[in-house]
Amino acid sequence: MSTLQDLIAQKDALDRQIAEMQRTARADAISKVKALMAEYGLTAADLAHRAGDGVKKAAGTKVAAKYRDPASGQTWSGRGLKPKWLQTQLAAGRALIDFAI
Numbered sequence: 295m296s297t298l299q300d301l302i303a304q305k306d307a308l309d310r311q312i313a314e315m316q317r318t319a320r321a322d323a324i325s326k327v328k329a330l331m332a333e334y335g336l337t338a339a340d341l342a343h344r345a346g347d348g349v350k351k352a353a354g355t356k357v358a359a360k361y362r363d364p365a366s367g368q369t370w371s372g373r374g375l376k377p378k379w380l381q382t383q384l385a386a387g388r389a390l391i392d393f394a395i
Contacts, residue, residue, distance in 0.1 A: 361393040369395070 296304075330336070359369030363379045370377050370393075376384070380393065 360395055361390065362395050363393065 331341075357371040357373060360372040361370045361380065362368070363383070366379060368377065368379055370380055380390075383393070384390065
């Protein structure tokens with residue numbers, strides 16, 4: 295039967311083996327990447343470039359107004375919550391199409 299010290303020694307030996315295997319695998323991966331970079335003439339800047347870089351996303355952009363309150367001139371794009379002026383008018387029996395621009 296193994297003693298506690300034997301098991302700790304085995305664990306330490308395994309930890310060292312794992313660390314060495316990780317270093318070896320990492321070094322192999324780096325050399326493969328360098329070989330591919332050399333083969334295709336790539337630079338680190340090429341690797342940093344991702345698909346879609348330089349293309350602005352539409353998130354947060356303004357949308358044209360679709361509805362207008364004739365009394366106040368306030369507008370609503372049709373997205374998000376209905377504004378209070380429109381909710382009030384709809385509750386009074388008016389139709390959404392009445393406010394279309």
